[in-house]
Amino acid sequence: MKRLTPFAITFFVLLLVAAFVILKAFNFRTENPPKTDTVKTELKTGLNQKVDGWKISITPISIIEDSRCPVDVTCIQAGTTRVLAKITVETGEKEYVLPLDVPVSVDSRMVTLIRVTPAPRSQYQILATEYRFTFQVSEKGEF
Helix, strand or coil, X not given: CCCCCHHHHHHHHHHHHHHHHHHHHCCCCCCCXXXXXXXXXXXXXXXXXXXXXXXXXXXXXXXXXXXXXCCCCCCCCCCCEEEEEEEEECCEEEEEEEEECCCEEECCEEEEEEEEECCCECCECCCHHHCEEXXXXXXXXXX
């Protein structure tokens, strides 16, 4: 039985590394590709004002919580906002609690409250008519 020379072993290892690098460079996959958001849209509205877009309607009904830190105060926690909203899609209408920056599953979509304005101030109570909300709507799909 012949023994492999150090040169042959080194050559074989380099060949394997080169094959791995080439396969990685061309991004060959052996598993199914992951799901990702295929469509995203932003919808902006005020309290009790319906906004429509991308086969969905969102109507913010009330503010359940607005504990965001006022801009003129140093806070230990940032706080959050939670909005009760009526959402209508093809399959019907339902009320959802939408926390700030937390995606909520609605039918085949994800709805996220991504922005609430105006920013709170320590010496000013925000009126319900002043609130503006921005929602991000996305649908799951495949590559």
